[in-house]
Amino acid sequence: MANIKIVLADTDDKYLMPLERKFIDGLEDKADLIVITDPDYLKEYFSEPQRVDILIINEELYDAELERHNIASVFILTEQELLNNNTGDAEANRIYKYTSVKEIYAEIIGKSSARSETLNTKEETKILMMYSPIGGIGKTTVSAALCEALAKYQKKVLLIGIDSLQTIGSVIPQLPFMESGTEKLLIEKSEYVYEAVKTKIINRTFDLLPPFHLSLPSLNIKGEDYINLINGIRDSKDYDYVIVDGATGFTEDLSRLMGVADHTIILAGQDKNAVYKLDCLLRNIDCSDNDRFVFVCNKYRNNRENFLANGYMTNFCRVSEYIELWTENSASEEGVLTNNRSIQKLALMFI
Missing domain, CATH: 3.40.50.300 (P-loop containing nucleotide triphosphate hydrolases)
Structure with missing residues (x-):
């Protein structure tokens, strides 16, 4: 079964480090993790058609042009606390950036597991x-x-x-x-x-x-x-x-x-x-x-x-x-x- 592809995009590399570590520890060898902190490289990366299972991206980097790519789940990191997760885009979810790493990980994996057989593994009750x-x-x-x-x-x-x-x-x-x-x-x-x-x-x-x-x-x-x-x-x-x-x-x-x-x-x-x-x-x-x-x-x-x-x-x-x-x-x-x-x-x- 192919690994899932996860892209983490934020200009703050210190912010991304614990989140990256959580995905590595949680998914081990089930995922290919790509971390992007340079806006120019982000544009270059998506200059060609991409298939991504999970995109986690800072709201300042998010562009509607990304919708042209084959991205199963989009999670937008926002600086503002939200009363709900609605973005107007059925495929995107907003997450308050400064929520705990564990909570961000749980929400992303939970909402993505229904789409991915790799993530949807049955654990002990x-x-x-x-x-x-x-x-x-x-x-x-x-x-x-x-x-x-x-x-x-x-x-x-x-x-x-x-x-x-x-x-x-x-x-x-x-x-x-x-x-x-x-x-x-x-x-x-x-x-x-x-x-x-x-x-x-x-x-x-x-x-x-x-x-x-x-x-x-x-x-x-x-x-x-x-x-x-x-x-x-x-x-x-x-x-x-x-x-x-x-x-x-x-x-x-x-x-x-x-x-x-x-x-x-x-x-x-x-x-x-x-x-x-x-x-x-x-x-x-x-x-x-x-x-x-x-x-x-x-x-x-x-x-x-x-x-x-x-x-x-x-x-x-x-x-x-x-x-x-x-x-x-x-x-x-x-x-x-x-x-x-x-x-x-x-x-x-x-x-």
């Missing part, structure tokens, strides 16, 4: 568990927002809620309940359970397993049933990510689900009571692996005391991201946070 010992911290909302953020990077994502009372409908309105009888498929623990359940999955911006109308205990559904399902999904490689919206509290089932997850995101609060509950959790599990356990403070208010940053707590958990308290107006019509920088940064931790 990552299982992300969202958990909190604190009720009302926004666990389900952040789970859905994370799914949406990953989907914007062209990732295929499935959301599974395992709360005893399935309340995902409060975040995603007009969501139908799971078809009656599906619980029997789960508790049979068949190795083909995913094949049996996948027809029930609903597609929105991301995919999700509909909530059960009754509580899980009343349906005799246990954590081990979800573990069996998750393992089946992982084996299928149908999804890039499975986000598991975990239950509040701490049980043996939840502990086992954390063991299955590649990463567990622990939502914390900044107030004294929330930090006390987090401390109780940390006395029962070892969260010292900073790659496997990621701490996020949700509903953060910078005008209030942050007990997470006080005293001995900083020795036991390193908060990777603070998500500021949102209002209803900052959520999409489906009720999840969109275009939130903290959510986007959280998504990038796992890409």
Whole structure:
């Protein structure tokens, strides 16, 4: 299979160096990378017909004449932050130049992979568990927002809620309940359970397993049933990510689900009571692996005391991201946070 051809064009060679390194590290021998910093050489290079898979170019260097060439995807680096990526050209996307290298790379590869078999290689499914010992911290909302953020990077994502009372409908309105009888498929623990359940999955911006109308205990559904399902999904490689919206509290089932997850995101609060509950959790599990356990403070208010940053707590958990308290107006019509920088940064931790 032929390598993809990527052209990086910007007069600032120091700016291009880390971006070039990211493409080299990320794509290894799958791509032929051409870096152009001289405007005259850029004109000379495109003076003859060129076939380019990905062109990443500073807006000051971009010329409509480039459209005459066979360029599959164009990404324009702009000095101005944009509210959207629309350029008027269906084949071009604008990217804020001073976004992180990792974010630029993720957006470019995500949007280009659908066009290129070379880039569209199937990797292992990552299982992300969202958990909190604190009720009302926004666990389900952040789970859905994370799914949406990953989907914007062209990732295929499935959301599974395992709360005893399935309340995902409060975040995603007009969501139908799971078809009656599906619980029997789960508790049979068949190795083909995913094949049996996948027809029930609903597609929105991301995919999700509909909530059960009754509580899980009343349906005799246990954590081990979800573990069996998750393992089946992982084996299928149908999804890039499975986000598991975990239950509040701490049980043996939840502990086992954390063991299955590649990463567990622990939502914390900044107030004294929330930090006390987090401390109780940390006395029962070892969260010292900073790659496997990621701490996020949700509903953060910078005008209030942050007990997470006080005293001995900083020795036991390193908060990777603070998500500021949102209002209803900052959520999409489906009720999840969109275009939130903290959510986007959280998504990038796992890409």
